[in-house]
Amino acid sequence: MRITTHGDSLIQLTRWPWLFPVNVYLVREEDGFTLIDTGVWGGAKSILAAARAHGGEIVRIALTHADSDHVLGLDALRAQLPDAEVLMTSRSARRLAGDRSLDPDERGGRVKRLGGGNVQQTTPTGLLRHGDRVGSLEVIASPGHSPDHIAFLDRRDGTLIAGDAFQTRGGMAVSGVIRPTFPFPALATWHKPFALASAGRLRALDPARLAVGHGDVLDNPLAAMDAAIAEASRGSTTELAGHAG
Ligand SMILES: [Zn+2]
Numbered sequence: 001m002r003i004t005t006h007g008d009s010l011i012q013l014t015r016w017p018w019l020f021p022v023n024v025y026l027v028r029e030e031d032g033f034t035l036i037d038t039g040v041w042g043g044a045k046s047i048l049a050a051a052r053a054h055g056g057e058i059v060r061i062a063l064t065h066a067d068s069d070h071v072l073g074l075d076a077l078r079a080q081l082p083d084a085e086v087l088m089t090s091r092s093a094r095r096l097a098g099d100r101s102l103d104p105d106e107r108g109g110r111v112k113r114l115g116g117g118n119v120q121q122t123t124p125t126g127l128l129r130h131g132d133r134v135g136s137l138e139v140i141a142s143p144g145h146s147p148d149h150i151a152f153l154d155r156r157d158g159t160l161i162a163g164d165a166f167q168t169r170g171g172m173a174v175s176g177v178i179r180p181t182f183p184f185p186a187l188a189t190w191h192k193p194f195a196l197a198s199a200g201r202l203r204a205l206d207p208a209r210l211a212v213g214h215g216d217v218l219d220n221p222l223a224a225m226d227a228a229i230a231e232a233s234r235g236s237t238t239e240l241a242g243h244a245g
Pocket residue numbers: 067069070164185213214
């Protein structure tokens with residue numbers, strides 16, 4: 001696992017950095033670490049070791065969304081961290097319990113069912129909503145990649161942990177815009193217009209640093225976010241024109 005630190009509070013842990021990078025994040029707080037996302041299977045030991053090597057224990061786990069590459073480590077971590085808080089949206093909890101269905105107001109995206117292979121036995125100790133705080137992090141609703149997607153803004157230094165709302169691997173992109181060398185987040189995207197709207201809302205937070213589920217951390221990301229949003233907007237116009245034709 002590749003480990004990189006960014007500023008005073010953020011540590012990125014990357015499984016398979018060259019092949020199919022999957023990131024989780026340790027966010028330093030006074031009482032220990034918040035772990036954002038849990039990665040794929042088999043990573044729990046390395047994640048726990050990384051936290052200890054950086055001087056703390058994981059005291060809470062929070063999820064950006066319930067796609068398998070973000071949640072498959074949850075049960076294994078929970079077994080080792082019985083006292084940690086486990087935080088997610090109610091929508092993510094429903095997915096982790098095995099419900100892949102879309103609500104009536106969630107139809108109209110490009111998928112008929114949400115991704116599977118993500119069921120976990122662990123249930124949340126607390127549910128997150130837009131505007132909640134998780135330590136220093138503020139919860140930002142950002143549906144689009146998936147209906148349950150949230151991001152986390154560190155109010156201390158402007159770090160935005162954006163999950164899969166953006167990717168940086170293969171070239172910066174809004175969720176839903178295909179990067180040929182790493183197309184997977186786009187292929188898994190539930191609703192492109194919502195993803196574009198959420199990308200704009202995340203950009204409007206003026207983050208000083210962008211940390212995503214797949215790809216490297218980017219400092220001073222605003223210009224790159226603007227370019228990615230502009231590209232996604234052009235794509236959606238083209239698609240609309242295509243439908244009209
Ligand atoms: Zn992902």
